[in-house]
Amino acid sequence: MxxxxxxxxxxxxxxxxxxxxxxxxxxxxxxxxxxxxxxxxxxxxxxxxxxxxxxxxxxxxxxxxxxxxxxxxxxxxxxxxxxxxxxxxxxxxxxxxxxxxxxxxxxxxxxxxxxxxxxxxxxxxxxxxxxxxxxxxxxxxxxxxxxxxxxxxxxxxxxxxxxxxxxxxxxxxxxxxxxxxxxxxxxxxYVRLIAKLAEYDRIGKAGRWPQIDAAAGPIAQGASDPRVPAIRQLLVMAGDLVPDDAGSGDVFDGALQAGVASFQERHRLVQDGNLDAATLAEMAVPLSGRLDQMRLNLERRRWQNVELGPNHLYVNLADANVRLVLDGETVGFFDIENVPELAETPTFLANATLLGDGMLAVEGSPYLDAIGGAGSGKTIEIAKFDTFAELIRKAKTATPDAEGKLAAPISVYVTYVTAWATSDGKVHFRTDAFGRDPKLAALLYGQ
Incomplete structure (x- = not known):
């Protein structure tokens, strides 16, 4: 299917x-x-x-x-x-x-x-x-x-x-x-993540998800290691390797390296295809932990209970990333440079209406004053904010006037999502840098 x-x-x-x-x-x-x-x-x-x-x-x-x-x-x-x-x-x-x-x-x-x-x-x-x-x-x-x-x-x-x-x-x-x-x-x-949760749950109940031992240390390219077959199996099940291209045996070969790079991309690790300590640590996370992570992030997805509109910024603090959408199309992704300063920022929705000095002023939010560069109060500082501002200036429905006022507000949605599914059927996971997952689990499930 x-x-x-x-x-x-x-x-x-x-x-x-x-x-x-x-x-x-x-x-x-x-x-x-x-x-x-x-x-x-x-x-x-x-x-x-x-x-x-x-x-x-x-x-x-x-x-x-x-x-x-x-x-x-x-x-x-x-x-x-x-x-x-x-x-x-x-x-x-x-x-x-x-x-x-x-x-x-x-x-x-x-x-x-x-x-x-x-x-x-x-x-x-x-x-x-x-x-x-x-x-x-x-x-x-x-x-x-x-x-x-x-x-x-x-x-x-x-x-x-x-x-x-x-x-x-x-x-x-x-x-x-x-x-x-x-x-x-x-x-x-939201629906994509439901699909992957059901799929991963079925794999877990069938006892097919492999256990990876990270404590045995990194695996060098070209080396033989008894963990390699299990790693191949994990990468196939996670969609990082096509079964016909997965190879076989216990040697860390080129086919496996390509799958490792895909796995690293989904976990925002250095994409060098190496089975280093950080990559193996993510592979060693038990399936039960991944299922819990997906369930918690379905709750976070439900918090987005309104349409964000054709012009918006989607800020995922867990991914340290901002997605800029203009006229209904994604026009750019930008890294957040001051993530630690935003550890107490909750999930919220506001409007940005004023553009100046590569920065959007956010209105009606007690949590954030500006996005895009240095400003007064709490600010999300993004990389390449000059490009960010230029993209907004070129947008058909977001062109500012002489005073920097935008013709129509841009919605700013700030959230913290540590697991999500993309249209290609893959699940992306992020480290819970702010330690929010256990707190949400306690509130949601009484754990």
């Missing part, structure tokens, strides 16, 4: 819950009156607990939604869960593919009630499923760790996912793909 085909299938999987599974059957169905009556009693008694803090905080709105459909359940009937209710549970149990966890969505209690036939228990199940759906959809739309979480590195403004309005729109909307797509990350790299 090609990577493109896998990408299409996983995109469909990402939409599955939000599209096909959520169509509520007509409120006039005659096989859910008992559960409907139990739901009405629960709401009247103020005894509805959806298991979702977001939904419970706006329970009056959710009650209004259910009342508008005569309290008919969304996920169950009098004789048990609907097919889409069971499918919802299955999707929540597979939420790991999004880098999330089934424990976030009350799946244990939902599973305990899935065989229920008592109307009160089924009413409880319907409320729990609505709450789980609301939380899952909200997590996909904004990420789970928002600015309100102490210690969060995320300062993006969250999209409002009104619980009642969301469920109502999902139940009554006609064009579900169009409706659902706005709640998912606007960046295709």
């Amino acid at each position: 090609t990577f493109g085909r896998l990408l299409e299938q996983l995109r469909a999987l990402a939409f599955l819950l939000l599209c096909a599974l959520l169509f509520a059957f007509p409120a006039a169905a005659a096989d859910n009156d008992k559960v409907g009556a139990a739901l009405e009693q629960m709401f009247a008694a103020g005894a509805v607990d959806t298991g979702s803090e977001a939904a419970n905080a706006r329970i009056a709105e959710l009650k209004e939604f259910y009342a508008g459909r005569s309290f008919k359940p969304v996920w169950v009937r009098d004789d048990g869960p609907k097919a889409k209710g069971r499918a919802l549970l299955a999707e929540l149990k597979r939420s790991w593919v999004q880098g999330l966890s089934p424990k976030f969505y009350n799946t244990t209690e939902i599973e305990a009630l899935i065989a229920a036939t008592n109307p009160a228990e089924l009413a409880r199940l319907d409320a729990l499923m609505s709450g789980a759906f609301i939380d899952f959809a909200g997590d996909l739309a904004n990420g789970r760790i928002g600015p309100q979480v102490p210690g969060s590195e995320n300062q993006m403004v969250r999209i409002d996912t009104n619980p009642a309005a969301f469920v109502e729109a999902a139940a009554e909307g006609g064009n579900f793909p169009a409706f659902a797509s706005k709640y998912l990350s606007a960046d295709d790299r």
Whole structure:
């Protein structure tokens, strides 16, 4: 299966819950009156607990939604869960593919009630499923760790996912793909990383990912080493070597050297094709560590919950890199020269409107004053800022006036991504220089 085909299938999987599974059957169905009556009693008694803090905080709105459909359940009937209710549970149990966890969505209690036939228990199940759906959809739309979480590195403004309005729109909307797509990350790299996470997970479960011993020291070109076959296998699985070109045996030959150079490029190491200590150390990272890294960066991708526009700067502090996009096309990449000074800079979005002295002034951000060169306050200093400024001056929609004011603002998105997938199907990893991955893991998974 090609990577493109896998990408299409996983995109469909990402939409599955939000599209096909959520169509509520007509409120006039005659096989859910008992559960409907139990739901009405629960709401009247103020005894509805959806298991979702977001939904419970706006329970009056959710009650209004259910009342508008005569309290008919969304996920169950009098004789048990609907097919889409069971499918919802299955999707929540597979939420790991999004880098999330089934424990976030009350799946244990939902599973305990899935065989229920008592109307009160089924009413409880319907409320729990609505709450789980609301939380899952909200997590996909904004990420789970928002600015309100102490210690969060995320300062993006969250999209409002009104619980009642969301469920109502999902139940009554006609064009579900169009409706659902706005709640998912606007960046295709999110879906790419889902694809690679699933692929790497399958390799791990099959026990095929090789273990590389870095402690045995570097391997010289032309030398024989018992680790070489495992290194060939790793490079093939990671997409750095085509199987037909991978060679064989335990000699560090030319074919292997080309794959090593590709591996080094994906990890931003010196691309000399040598199996030195730094390269072997990256190869020795266990697959479980790479899976964890990808899951954490799916969360960071979800924080990008808006389109960045045709003119923008994408700043990845973990990569020490700035990508300049003008008129929808990438026109240049630039290295950040003062990365250590930016260790406390969170993920945020702002606008840059003033160009001068090779520098863009960023407005409305408490984290950054300028990008492109020396300036007052906290600044991202990039290499070749004169070229950077000249590219902006030449852009059709970003040409500054005599005072340096841009005709249209350039969005500046600053993030910290240590793993991402590119359109060629390869995964790039970066060293967690700021030590943020363990902190995010603790917030996201309680580790």
